[in-house]
Amino acid sequence: VIRMKTVVGGKEVSVEVIGGFRVEELGKEYALCTYDDDANSDKVMVVIMELNVDEFGVRTLASIPDEEKEIVLECYKAIKNDLLEDGE
Numbered sequence: 786v787i788r789m790k791t792v793v794g795g796k797e798v799s800v801e802v803i804g805g806f807r808v809e810e811l812g813k814e815y816a817l818c819t820y821d822d823d824a825n826s827d828k829v830m831v832v833i834m835e836l837n838v839d840e841f842g843v844r845t846l847a848s849i850p851d852e853e854k855e856i857v858l859e860c861y862k863a864i865k866n867d868l869l870e871d872g873e
């Protein structure tokens with residue numbers, strides 16, 4: 786499990802990267818992350834973040850630009866559906 790820090794909803798949180806995918810149309814990679822910002826809660830949030838890697842190999846997470854969200858979500862849904870169909 787990869788742990789990283791990022792900002793979600795204006796608050797810095799520690800996330801665990803549980804998967805990822807690439808959207809060829811945008812030429813970008815995305816990380817599927819979980820985080821729990823309330824230790825007393827039985828719920829965990831799942832977010833998709835843009836994964837950036839700089840020239841030194843340092844990975845950072847960023848929010849997906851509004852104009853790209855629909856494309857990313859459609860790609861995620863297609864991947865999820867393929868995985869669910871393979872599991873049947």
